[in-house]
Amino acid sequence: MSNFLEAIKNRRSHYAISKDQVVSDEKIQEIINESVLHTPSSFNSQSTRVVVLLNDNHDKVWDITAAELKKIVPAENFASTQEKLNSFKAGYGTVLFFEDQETVEGLQKAFELYAENFPVWANQTNAMHQLVIWTALEEVGFGASLQHYNPLIDEAVAAEWDIPSTWKLIAQMPFGKPTAQPGEKEFKPLEDRVKFYK
Numbered sequence: 001m002s003n004f005l006e007a008i009k010n011r012r013s014h015y016a017i018s019k020d021q022v023v024s025d026e027k028i029q030e031i032i033n034e035s036v037l038h039t040p041s042s043f044n045s046q047s048t049r050v051v052v053l054l055n056d057n058h059d060k061v062w063d064i065t066a067a068e069l070k071k072i073v074p075a076e077n078f079a080s081t082q083e084k085l086n087s088f089k090a091g092y093g094t095v096l097f098f099e100d101q102e103t104v105e106g107l108q109k110a111f112e113l114y115a116e117n118f119p120v121w122a123n124q125t126n127a128m129h130q131l132v133i134w135t136a137l138e139e140v141g142f143g144a145s146l147q148h149y150n151p152l153i154d155e156a157v158a159a160e161w162d163i164p165s166t167w168k169l170i171a172q173m174p175f176g177k178p179t180a181q182p183g184e185k186e187f188k189p190l191e192d193r194v195k196f197y198k
């Protein structure tokens with residue numbers, strides 16, 4: 001099996017993570033930069049935007065999420081929600097994934113025949129960035145998971161980190177040093193998922 005497929009195979013959802021440093025912050029930045037630079041996008045739109053939060057900024061995004069959820073989750077049910085958010089906050093950093101709507105809308109105007117497809121293609125582009133970054137972080141020893149507290153936290157996140165109004169939040173990826181192994185992964189039969197003709 002190729003190193004690439006082995007890396008894909010090893011990528012898992014890690015919910016038990018710590019703030020222990022695995023690689024330098026400079027290495028994390030290199031991983032993010034290379035991933036964003038080389039992940040494909042429809043029409044070479046390069047519409048995905050990424051914000052990396054470390055240290056106090058990482059903690060703050062989960063404090064913001066807790067504050068927003070407190071507004072809608074009944075107090076008697078909030079303890080389990082807080083526990084879950086604390087598990088993300090326990091990590092080393094968080095990657096925020098955005099799509100630049102100005103870029104998407106520009107393509108819709110330039111290529112009207114495909115206008116309705118560009119938002120779909122943008123989400124596919126974003127998903128590819130998520131997979132590449134997730135796998136690359138895993139490969140150097142981090143564990144990560146993918147979360148979706150948008151659009152609940154969008155406004156507060158934009159205000160805190162001066163996010164352009166055209167950037168739409170798609171997902172959040174807390175990462176850190178794994179402190180426990182994920183459970184066994186179950187697979188549906190490949191014959192139900194893949195058709196192969198020769």
